[in-house]
Amino acid sequence: MPMMPVTDSMFLFIESREHPMHVGGLQLFSKPDGAGPEYLKSLRETLMDADNVRSLFRRRPARPVNTRGFLAWAEDSELDLDYHFRHSALPQPGRIRELLELTSRWHGTLLDRHRPLWEVHLVEGLNDGRFAMYSKIHHALMDGVSALQQLQSTLSDDPLAMDGPPPWGSKRDAKPRRGRPDPLSLVRGAGGAARQLATVPQAAAKVATEAFREHTLTLPLQAPKTMFNVSIGGARRFAAQSWPLERVRKVAASAGVSRNDVVLAMCAGALRDYLIEHRALPDAPLTAMVPVSLRSRHDSGEASGNQIGALLCNLGTDHSDPAERLAVIARSMADGKRLFKQLTPLQVLLLSAVNIAPLGASPLPGFANNTRPPFNIVISNVPGPRKQMYWNGAALDGIYPASVLLDGQALNITLTNNGDNLDFGITGCRRSVPHLQRLLIHLDTALAELEYAAK
The missing domain is CATH 3.30.559.10 (Chloramphenicol acetyltransferase-like domain)
Known part of the structure; x- marks a missing residue:
């Protein structure tokens, strides 16, 4: 067991x-x-x-x-x-x-x-x-x-392949066997973990330098209170839509930023318009928690478990100009990624834990409604298939992720690439986020505004 x-x-x-x-x-x-x-x-x-x-x-x-x-x-x-x-x-x-x-x-x-x-x-x-x-x-x-x-x-790029496994299955016959670790390897592993823990003060010093001297790092508990940062119920709303990846690529190339920066700017513009619609836009900029995969690119094992880091991003929603919002987002993400590169994997996990730690108190009665949120929303961009895929001969037209919500986090936007498209899935608390589907309209408007600004 x-x-x-x-x-x-x-x-x-x-x-x-x-x-x-x-x-x-x-x-x-x-x-x-x-x-x-x-x-x-x-x-x-x-x-x-x-x-x-x-x-x-x-x-x-x-x-x-x-x-x-x-x-x-x-x-x-x-x-x-x-x-x-x-x-x-x-x-x-x-x-x-x-x-x-x-x-x-x-x-x-x-x-x-x-x-x-x-x-x-x-x-x-x-x-x-x-x-x-x-x-x-x-x-x-x-x-x-x-x-x-x-x-x-479970997918294949061959439309004629009819041997696709079920969603709970695997194409692999069996996992490769791993040798039983010997006692010395366990000691060496424990020693490595101890050395990693000894570097925690160094990581804290780097974070402090970025935050208080350079004034570049977005920290938890700086986010303003919004209508999304309240206690939630159990019922959900889910909305989904796709956009051509090429539109995002062109904006990124014209603006000299990453595609993920453009996606975050789409979300920022949509959130700004949605909050204005509800007369609830705060003066201070919204902060997004952006999950970052900590898996190695060479990890060939079957997917399981939880290996996610957490960056905080300034969404620039206090700027009405979409080009200015995009510049703020690109700068905020670059600062966070630069710091992550300076840290060891364990230090990255510890910093990520600090970024999301206030959520641990969210189940306490009144905590979400009476405290400042660590961030306003989770926006996650998950890698998906890069070309047209099939499942037992059926063409995959869309993948729309549905995610977890917590007290104080009534809205989540998760997307993935799927061939030539970006597929967005938006999950919201049914009680706290009215007319969730309006965010799809605002996402489309935000992308059009970015395209115009990037000309």
């Missing part, structure tokens, strides 16, 4: 009805040519017969779940796939609107801790003939980057 890492158990410990702690995603597919009315039923039956279930998808909290379930994992030897993999149909008229409403409801419900912590919903009934798949998995098992990597591992 494997013990949980602290990072995994934390996500289980802080979960409540108001705070479901799973990450999710909505995928849109076009059926292969010649697919008949029984296509999805047959596809589901085929996938149900597949026996290549990753061990991660058999993992559930140890029983009793209210005590040991926070400390250790157990393996479900009799996985009930019929429970975890569900076939649903949209109500008429079967628009994207109905699909997003259904996704919103699914994303707001808790996973059953007496079973492995994941669900997959195969959805038919879209009026344009396509089908969708919504999946969710507990953050204790996978972070958003891991979940998207798992999805990509």
Whole structure:
């Protein structure tokens, strides 16, 4: 019975009805040519017969779940796939609107801790003939980057390939065996960790220099109070839309900034317009927490766990000029990345922990409503497939991530690249963020303004 890492158990410990702690995603597919009315039923039956279930998808909290379930994992030897993999149909008229409403409801419900912590919903009934798949998995098992990597591992760039594994499966026959570490290697590892801890004061000195002498670093608790930084309920709203990646590339090239800077500027412009619409724009600029993957580019292992750092970015929402906002964002991100490069991996994790530490107190009654937020919103750009991909002959048209919300963080924007598009998924508290879909309109306006400013 494997013990949980602290990072995994934390996500289980802080979960409540108001705070479901799973990450999710909505995928849109076009059926292969010649697919008949029984296509999805047959596809589901085929996938149900597949026996290549990753061990991660058999993992559930140890029983009793209210005590040991926070400390250790157990393996479900009799996985009930019929429970975890569900076939649903949209109500008429079967628009994207109905699909997003259904996704919103699914994303707001808790996973059953007496079973492995994941669900997959195969959805038919879209009026344009396509089908969708919504999946969710507990953050204790996978972070958003891991979940998207798992999805990509089931895809193929060959439209004729029909051997794609199910979302809970793997193309690998087995994991490569790792040798058992000898005692000396464990001692060397412990010594390395001790040396890393000894450098913590050095990291603190670097952060202090940046923050107080250079005045370049965005720190937690500098963000203004906004309508997004309140206590939340358990119900969710979800909105999604795609934009051509080429439009973002052109702005980035013209302005001499990164594509991610342009994406952040899109979000900043949309948030500014949304808050103005609600007469709630603060004078001080909003701060975004931008997750940064700490995985090595050469990491060939299958995705799992949580390996995420946290940068804070000044969104420049106090500037009405989109070009000025973009310049502020680019400068803020460059300062944060430069500091990260000067730190060791452990120091980066410690600095990230400092950036998000105030969220640990968010479950305390009244904390979110009566204190200044560490940041206003999480904006995450997760790497996705770079070319057109297929799943058992069906063309992948869209990947829309759905993320976690916490007290004091009622809105999340997560996006991923998908071939020639950028796919945005926006998750919001149903009670605290009214008319969430308006943010999609404001994102489109913000991109058009950036294109005009970059000419």
